Amino acid sequence: MTSVISSISGWFWNEDLWLPPRVTWDSFKHPQTVNTTTLYPEQFAQFTDLWYPVPMAFIVIGLRWLVERWIFKPVGIRMGLKDHKRPFPVQNTILEKTFRRSKTLSQEDLKKISNDSGLSSLQVERWFRQRRQAELPTTLQKFCETGWRWMFYTSILVYGFICLWDKSWFWNIRHCWYHYPFHQVEQDVWWYYMLELSFYWSLSISQFFDVKRKDFWEMFIHHNTTIALLMFSWTTHFTRMGTLILIVHDCADHLLELAKMFRYASYRKTCDAIFVVFSIVWVVTRCGVYPSWILYSTLYDAARFIEFFSAYFIFNSLLVTLQFLHILWTYFLFKAIHKALAKGGVDDQRSDSEPSDDENENEPKK
Numbered sequence: 001m002t003s004v005i006s007s008i009s010g011w012f013w014n015e016d017l018w019l020p021p022r023v024t025w026d027s028f029k030h031p032q033t034v035n036t037t038t039l040y041p042e043q044f045a046q047f048t049d050l051w052y053p054v055p056m057a058f059i060v061i062g063l064r065w066l067v068e069r070w071i072f073k074p075v076g077i078r079m080g081l082k083d084h085k086r087p088f089p090v091q092n093t094i095l096e097k098t099f100r101r102s103k104t105l106s107q108e109d110l111k112k113i114s115n116d117s118g119l120s121s122l123q124v125e126r127w128f129r130q131r132r133q134a135e136l137p138t139t140l141q142k143f144c145e146t147g148w149r150w151m152f153y154t155s156i157l158v159y160g161f162i163c164l165w166d167k168s169w170f171w172n173i174r175h176c177w178y179h180y181p182f183h184q185v186e187q188d189v190w191w192y193y194m195l196e197l198s199f200y201w202s203l204s205i206s207q208f209f210d211v212k213r214k215d216f217w218e219m220f221i222h223h224n225t226t227i228a229l230l231m232f233s234w235t236t237h238f239t240r241m242g243t244l245i246l247i248v249h250d251c252a253d254h255l256l257e258l259a260k261m262f263r264y265a266s267y268r269k270t271c272d273a274i275f276v277v278f279s280i281v282w283v284v285t286r287c288g289v290y291p292s293w294i295l296y297s298t299l300y301d302a303a304r305f306i307e308f309f310s311a312y313f314i315f316n317s318l319l320v321t322l323q324f325l326h327i328l329w330t331y332f333l334f335k336a337i338h339k340a341l342a343k344g345g346v347d348d349q350r351s352d353s354e355p356s357d358d359e360n361e362n363e364p365k366k
Contacts, residue, residue, distance in 0.1 A: 017310040018236055023181060032182045043184045045234050053194050057201035064148050064202065072147035073140065079265040081140040089130040092117060099131050143264040145210075150257035152199055157250040159195070163188040164247060169240045173297045176244070177305035181237035189243060193234060196246055200226045229318060236311045241298065245319075248290050252282040272340065279333060286326040295319060 015024050028044045077083055089095075094117045098109070105113070105128060114121050137145070167189075169175035204223040207216065233242035255278035262271040298316050306312070 019311070020181060020309050021307050027182075034179045034182050034184075039182060039184050044182070045185045045237055045239050047235055049190070049194070050197070050231050050234060053197035053201050056194065056198035057205055060198050060202040061206055064206070067148050067151060068144035071151075072144040075147070076140045076143040076265070079143075079267075081143055081265060082138070083140055085138065086134045086136065087130075088134045089127045092119075092127065095119075095124065095127050095131075099128060103128070103132055139264050143261060146257050146260045146264065150254055150261060153250060153254035153257060156192075156195060156199070157247075157254055160192060160243070160247045160250055163192050164243055167240075167243075169244070173244065173293060174301055174305070176238075176240040176297065177302050180306050183237060183240055185239055189239060192243060192246065193230065193239065197227060197230050200230075229322075232311075232315065232318070236315060238315060241294070245290075245294055248285050248294060251285045252278055255281060275337075275340070279337060282333060283330060287330055290326065291323055295323060 013025070019025070019027075028046075029041050031041070032039050073083070094113065098105075098113055102109075105124070110121050110124060113119075114124050117124065119127070164170040167175075200223050204220065204227065207220055207223070213219070230242065233239060233245075255274055259271050259274040259278055262268075262274060298319055302312070
């Protein structure tokens with residue numbers, strides 16, 4: 001069994017796959033001289049560092065609870081959102097057991113349950129509808145959750161610019177390829193990666209405890225794909241390019257969360273104004289900066305400075321796939337804008353499987 005595991009490990013960590021020609025894993029266990037500067041093993045990206053974000057994710061979850069409970073909940077109440085939960089229907093063992101199996105009923109199931117429970121079909125349907133709505137988050141809960149994400153996205157964007165402002169590759173992207181793969185991972189860059197990873201780990205974990213959303217699996221795949229991309233770039237020492245990809249993607253996220261916060265608080269005009277800014281930033285960064293700056297460098301600049309290897313092609317295929325997703329999401333963005341113009345406002349179509357009863361408890365204020 002040990003030999004089988006060793007054989008699989010040897011196949012998976014094949015240096016011809018992960019590293020450029022004439023570079024081995026042992027190369028990072030010894031000092032390397034780059035431009036008369038000696039870099040030591042602890043200054044390189046280490047695969048074992050990728051364990052740190054897992055326990056850090058639970059700290060992030062705890063921080064999220066504190067922020068939502070003590071910051072955004074009072075703010076939401078102050079903005080007029082009501083702190084109440086939807087009532088559960090009268091307890092009925094037969095209906096509850098059926099509901100746990102399936103939250104929707106076919107006509108055949110409806111007749112059978114009606115006979116078994118002694119209730120009319122209309123009463124059964126009303127019970128199921130109330131039971132489904134009782135599980136939905138209130139507007140205040142959604143406001144708090146969105147507020148937490150807005151705080152993180154804003155903070156990590158500011159930290160990203162502070163971290164990268166004095167880095168050579170931020171101003172000249174070709175430095176991502178000079179002396180590759182022997183790139184020093186400075187302390188602020190290390191924290192940049194670890195914080196991003198811990199946040200996405202926390203989202204992936206907390207999904208199983210949060211109120212279930214209709215896009216549960218889509219977001220689960222998104223979070224874990226992001227984690228995989230970050231881990232892959234770290235392992236292959238594409239950390240410089242990884243930080244640039246992060247900063248480009250972080251530019252728009254906080255604006256979307258801010259727009260949603262104002263929408264939940266019924267500040268529709270403010271929401272729409274921020275959404276317009278978000279749309280511009282999204283298109284500029286995802287469909288402009290990303291392909292012309294990031295993709296151009298990985299596809300063309302890299303060829304002038306490094307020797308190709310398998311992980312490089314995998315990395316590029318992932319980045320190109322990401323650009324196709326950007327185009328697809330931009331298409332949906334423009335559809336949302338068109339729909340908003342027709343309806344007179346931006347709606348959050350993602351959050352719930354049924355409309356919230358307290359969505360309209362506040363009249364638009366701005």
